[in-house]
Amino acid sequence: MCALTKRTTIYLDPAMHRALQHKALETSRSVSDLVNDAVRNTLAEDAEDLAAFEERVNEPLLTYESVLKQLKNDGRL
Template identity: 55%
Template sequence: MADSRMTVYLQPKVYRALKVKSATTDRSVSELVNAAVIEALREDAIDLDAFDKRSKESTRPFEQVLKDLKRDGLL
């Protein structure tokens, strides 16, 4: 599959920082952007996995948490 092209608009300071990082790491801007997107997607996958694993855990209403903190003198 061929690489896809797209236009991304970055804030000028972000773009300058990306260009500096590209120059100092000998990696292209495309490589850096791809790596950042892949990492963000990986983090999302980890979060979804954790959510699935914890979805069957019992929950406590926030109001009860506050009540317990007050009872224990922490609030």
Template identity: 60%
Template structure:
């Protein structure tokens, strides 16, 4: 483990302490899990971009016209 100093807004820190007590864990464990979760979401987003990179694109104006043609606008 690596030690770091993080500054939280007072209400965020209080919420973290309360949640940590409720789930019988430490604030550090909560923060580490939240960061892992955020990084996992980033990884999934990057994979989705990679998977869709060869899909045809449509600019916003074309998209609006299509919605109108389809009776959705």
């Protein structure tokens, strides 16, 4: 384990913990590695979402009602 890691306690559903243990055994990785990868991937997805929001900040806002109206006008609804 790297000296730069931080120890923490998390509480998992027993079935999820069992599944993680099995996956760790099958992949020759630790449960910590699997959890770290999952958290890293989730945070990366959040960063991508925030970047996409930032790129679209100047786009006009559309209301649900206006989208429905446009769909009706186009004959798609």
